[in-house]
Amino acid sequence: MSPRAALARIRLNPHSRAVQRDLRDAADMHRTLMRLVPDHLGDSPRQAAGLLYRLDETDTTSTLLVQATTLDPARLPDGYGHSDVKDLTPMFNALKKGLAVRYRIVVNPAKTERLPLDQKGQRGKRIPLTGPEADQWWTRRATEAGLELRTLLPTPVAAAQPRAKGTPPMRHHLVRYDGTATVTDPDALTDAVLTGIGRAKSYGAGLLSLGPAGTV
CATH class of the missing domain: 3.30.70.1210 (Crispr-associated protein; domain 2)
Known part of the structure; x- marks a missing residue:
């Protein structure tokens, strides 16, 4: 059976106050991204969800790559950015x-x-x-x-x-x-x-x- 994981590519909205806050403080970024995974995952929720992320920046754009077993980008703050999600099984x-x-x-x-x-x-x-x-x-x-x-x-x-x-x-x-x-x-x-x-x-x-x- 193939492992389950999804990857969200989030093109950040630089005008979003939530984005600006998260780019200043990694702890806030972590809290925001934990909203994308299910609640009530026990004492080690990040590990239980398999949540990993990376910020890729260029001169003109900032993109978050977020990986977890399941992801729901609809739970991001309003106006946070544009999201695409793909299954990593292939x-x-x-x-x-x-x-x-x-x-x-x-x-x-x-x-x-x-x-x-x-x-x-x-x-x-x-x-x-x-x-x-x-x-x-x-x-x-x-x-x-x-x-x-x-x-x-x-x-x-x-x-x-x-x-x-x-x-x-x-x-x-x-x-x-x-x-x-x-x-x-x-x-x-x-x-x-x-x-x-x-x-x-x-x-x-x-x-x-x-x-x-x-x-x-």
């Missing part, structure tokens, strides 16, 4: 070993700080990775996800900052990768598309987009 069915694909993903490359022995049992802080270290992180995670990378092009992303009243803004270091790859494990790749890759999934990271080689 894409999953097309994934075969040896298939050449193009990919796009925004990720949060990071490692955990190593602590001295006298702090054994404690967790070190997360350290953002940049440059070649970030590229190596993505290459390793792509391999685990069933992709053999052929090319990769990193682009730093100015991430929206989740804010809470009375606290300083928290930043997530995000990098977008575009490139080509070959499918090595269709099952692992399907799982990676459904569940996302890496951390900061509530803030626009982890959504892996795939297309035939030669397309964007």
Whole structure:
């Protein structure tokens, strides 16, 4: 049985106050997008819904890609943007070993700080990775996800900052990768598309987009 997932492409209305608010604050964006999935999903609703998203921006447009098991764009705020929804089943069915694909993903490359022995049992802080270290992180995670990378092009992303009243803004270091790859494990790749890759999934990271080689 093929996995279930839908992808909404939302061309944002730059004049919408709700859009302007969400582009300033990633926590508000997350709350808005959670309106698209069913209610009462338990203690981990984003994970239960399989909700992932990415903001793709050009000089003239901002487009949200939102993926989940089920999506209802009619629940977006009025005037938020124009939406198209497609079923991802045909894409999953097309994934075969040896298939050449193009990919796009925004990720949060990071490692955990190593602590001295006298702090054994404690967790070190997360350290953002940049440059070649970030590229190596993505290459390793792509391999685990069933992709053999052929090319990769990193682009730093100015991430929206989740804010809470009375606290300083928290930043997530995000990098977008575009490139080509070959499918090595269709099952692992399907799982990676459904569940996302890496951390900061509530803030626009982890959504892996795939297309035939030669397309964007």
